[in-house]
Amino acid sequence: MRLHEYQAKGVFAEAGIPTPASELARTVDEAVEAAEEIGYPVAIKAQVHVGGRGKAGGIKLVDDAEEAREAAEDIIGMDLKGYDVETVLVEEAVDFTNELYVGVTMDRGEGRPVAMVSKRGGVNIEEVAEEEPEAIAREHIDPAFGMHPFQARKVVYDAGIDGAVAGEVASILTTLYEMWDERDGSDIEINPLMVTEDDDVIAADAVFNVDGDALFRQPELAEMEEKAADNELEAKAQEYGFEGSNYVQLDGNVGIIGNGAGLVMGTLDLVDYYGGSPANFLDIGGGAKAERVANALDLVFSDEDVDSVVFNIFGGITRGDEVANGINEALDEFDEIPVPVIVRLAGTNAEEGMEILNTDLVQVESTLEDAVQAAVDAAEEVKA
Amino acid sequence: MSVLVDDDTRVVVQGITGGEGKFHTEQMLDYGTNVVAGAVPGKGGQEVAGVPVYDTVTQAAREEDADASVVFVPPAFAGDALFEALDAPLDLVVAITEGIPTQDMSRVYRRLQETDTHLIGPNCPGIITPGEAKLGILPGNIFSSGNVGLISRSGTLTYQIVDNLTNRGLGQSTAVGIGGDPIIGTDFIDALSLFEADDDTDAVVMCGEIGGEDEEEAAAYIGEHMDTPVAGFIAGRTAPPGKRMGHAGAIVSGSGTGTAESKISALEAAGVPVGDTPEEVADSVEDLL
Numbered sequence: 001m002r003l004h005e006y007q008a009k010g011v012f013a014e015a016g017i018p019t020p021a022s023e024l025a026r027t028v029d030e031a032v033e034a035a036e037e038i039g040y041p042v043a044i045k046a047q048v049h050v051g052g053r054g055k056a057g058g059i060k061l062v063d064d065a066e067e068a069r070e071a072a073e074d075i076i077g078m079d080l081k082g083y084d085v086e087t088v089l090v091e092e093a094v095d096f097t098n099e100l101y102v103g104v105t106m107d108r109g110e111g112r113p114v115a116m117v118s119k120r121g122g123v124n125i126e127e128v129a130e131e132e133p134e135a136i137a138r139e140h141i142d143p144a145f146g147m148h149p150f151q152a153r154k155v156v157y158d159a160g161i162d163g164a165v166a167g168e169v170a171s172i173l174t175t176l177y178e179m180w181d182e183r184d185g186s187d188i189e190i191n192p193l194m195v196t197e198d199d200d201v202i203a204a205d206a207v208f209n210v211d212g213d214a215l216f217r218q219p220e221l222a223e224m225e226e227k228a229a230d231n232e233l234e235a236k237a238q239e240y241g242f243e244g245s246n247y248v249q250l251d252g253n254v255g256i257i258g259n260g261a262g263l264v265m266g267t268l269d270l271v272d273y274y275g276g277s278p279a280n281f282l283d284i285g286g287g288a289k290a291e292r293v294a295n296a297l298d299l300v301f302s303d304e305d306v307d308s309v310v311f312n313i314f315g316g317i318t319r320g321d322e323v324a325n326g327i328n329e330a331l332d333e334f335d336e337i338p339v340p341v342i343v344r345l346a347g348t349n350a351e352e353g354m355e356i357l358n359t360d361l362v363q364v365e366s367t368l369e370d371a372v373q374a375a376v377d378a379a380e381e382v383k384a
Numbered sequence: 385m386s387v388l389v390d391d392d393t394r395v396v397v398q399g400i401t402g403g404e405g406k407f408h409t410e411q412m413l414d415y416g417t418n419v420v421a422g423a424v425p426g427k428g429g430q431e432v433a434g435v436p437v438y439d440t441v442t443q444a445a446r447e448e449d450a451d452a453s454v455v456f457v458p459p460a461f462a463g464d465a466l467f468e469a470l471d472a473p474l475d476l477v478v479a480i481t482e483g484i485p486t487q488d489m490s491r492v493y494r495r496l497q498e499t500d501t502h503l504i505g506p507n508c509p510g511i512i513t514p515g516e517a518k519l520g521i522l523p524g525n526i527f528s529s530g531n532v533g534l535i536s537r538s539g540t541l542t543y544q545i546v547d548n549l550t551n552r553g554l555g556q557s558t559a560v561g562i563g564g565d566p567i568i569g570t571d572f573i574d575a576l577s578l579f580e581a582d583d584d585t586d587a588v589v590m591c592g593e594i595g596g597e598d599e600e601e602a603a604a605y606i607g608e609h610m611d612t613p614v615a616g617f618i619a620g621r622t623a624p625p626g627k628r629m630g631h632a633g634a635i636v637s638g639s640g641t642g643t644a645e646s647k648i649s650a651l652e653a654a655g656v657p658v659g660d661t662p663e664e665v666a667d668s669v670e671d672l673l
Contacts, residue, residue, distance in 0.1 A: 106486055106487075106490065106566065108567060109601075111489075111490055111494070112490055113490065143487070144491065144494050184485055184486075211487065213459060213484065213485045213486065214485035214487065216460055217485075248624065261564060262536070262538020262539065262542070262591075262593055263538065263539075263541045265594075265619040265623060266617075268620075268622045268623065269619060272621065273660050273661060278622055314540045315523070316509070316521065316522065346543075347543055347547070348523050368662065
């Protein structure tokens with residue numbers, strides 16, 4: 001789960017990391033009022049989960065009330081890479097001499113956290129990592145001990161930061177790591193960490209991603225989780241309990257429903273292999289109760305781009321006859337089946353299941369390949 | 385012969401009194417697995433499906449001479465349950481639990497390095513040696529005994545590929561679901577090395593998916609260390625980039641790795657045929673044997 005910049009900065013400030021004076025605004029008037037209060041120049045920053053906000057026009061620096069009003073009018077309500085901007089952060093613009101990068105993340109390959117520091121802050125750090133990996137200093141942390149003070153110093157000096165500011169950065173990195181550890185962070189970063197003329201450092205941006213699996217013990221962060229989705233389909237998916245990465249909307253026209261992430265991914269690939277284009281990824285998980293199946297179908301039917309649906313269930317412990325009953329009951333709830341539905345059942349009691357399925361409503365195929373091929377053909381027919 | 389589990393494996397079920405734990409204990413017993421004990425704090429002295437329950441894993445291991453465990457403990461307590469299993473110590477721990485916080489797994493993984501225990505999972509379907517024993521939630525009836533080893537990050541996709549193999553008469557020596565979490569115990573390389581050392585495994589199927597670099601590292605390992613032929617499958621060719629990869633996480637992996645293309649080309653460069661479909665994987669295995 002990803003916090004908004006203003007939420008992340010709130011958490012940072014609470015931990016003692018210096019952040020610029022700022023206020024959240026939902027309307028143009030609020031934004032101007034906040035700007036007047038903070039004093040110019042201020043930055044007006046769109047609060048959406050999108051990287052590269054500045055380039056996309058989601059961040060504007062303004063010098064007076066008139067400019068503030070114009071910028072707020074432009075940004076509030078704008079579509080930023082597919083996200084509606086509803087709030088802006090109005091923030092004191094900091095005079096800086098240098099922009100640094102500091103971050104803590106889990107290195108999954110090593111199974112342990114890694115702290116990262118670079119002098120190349122203020123730019124897309126992924127690009128730096130790719131083009132100039134040596135510009136980012138890294139230090140792995142033993143989770144049994146936590147970050148030793150020397151490690152914070154080491155990685156800061158390794159990054160080529162020295163002088164009075166090195167101690168400040170090391171201290172911020174230490175706080176960042178402790179926060180990562182206590183708050184179940186997955187990725188936390190400050191980019192840029194601005195250095196002022198007086199060698200003060202200040203977090204001008206803040207990224208805080210929390211491990212979604214740990215929200216049960218982070219009630220304060222869990223409350224910040226936004227249920228508001230970015231479009232109707234995602235909202236519906238959340239409402240039906242297909243949260244997080246269980247439903248992903250794609251560009252194609254073949255709807256895909258299955259059980260298990262790997263199998264659904266494999267089904268997507270097969271649709272592509274047979275010349276079709278997947279409309280979505282939808283993993284309904286274990287079991288196949290009628291209600292969940294009905295919800296899954298309703299969600300995929302709601303996508304206007306969908307021209308056919310392939311329903312691929314591999315019954316492990318779940319029995320095929322139960323799944324079939326679930327599908328029949330689910331389909332009964334629809335007055336009309338809007339697009340062809342192709343069902344493939346395999347595994348435990350699959351044959352019994354296929355006999356139960358109501359073939360007036362769905363087409364039944366016995367192999368994965370045949371089912372996907374049929375769905376791709378059906379989608380093409382609709383298009384033609 | 386087989387890998388990690390056989391007729392003699394003596395199993396403790398951690399979390400045996402919960403719904404999942406009880407149901408799958410019955411399923412494992414039906415399959416012929418030697419489930420000898422359960423371990424649940426505060427439930428010592430009870431019985432589940434005829435299996436005696438102990439308060440601690442250590443007691444269960446001592447009293448029933450257990451050497452392996454299957455973990456169905458809920459995510460909030462699973463990290464502790466894994467530490468307990470490592471402390472016993474057991475030779476093999478299979479963690480079925482889905483949704484364990486990553487930082488908990490980081491600590492478990494750190495501890496694991498100090499032990500000789502094999503940890504499988506978490507968030508995995510388990511391990512099965514067909515006809516002998518299954519530890520986990522895999523549907524026993526789709527497997528058949530044979531000489532093909534199978535390693536997979538995904539549950540139902542494993543079943544799909546096993547189904548394709550079994551339908552061709554290609555039985556399995558052992559199938560391991562290593563789990564789809566960012567931090568897991570036994571990885572592809574660990575499992576590959578076990579199959580390489582197993583006399584009764586004549587070919588291995590490795591079923592990977594997008595994310596991380598484990599498949600790329602496994603490909604390098606196969607190229608350098610394996611005589612047993614390997615066939616591959618990678619799920620997620622059409623998955624949109626950047627969906628599940630974190631922001632700062634992308635720095636560690638760098639870009640260009642973690643994609644299906646990167647994994648497929650690494651495997652093919654190591655001489656591993658990568659099937660476009662599960663059927664093609666079965667074709668490859670037939671060719672390799």
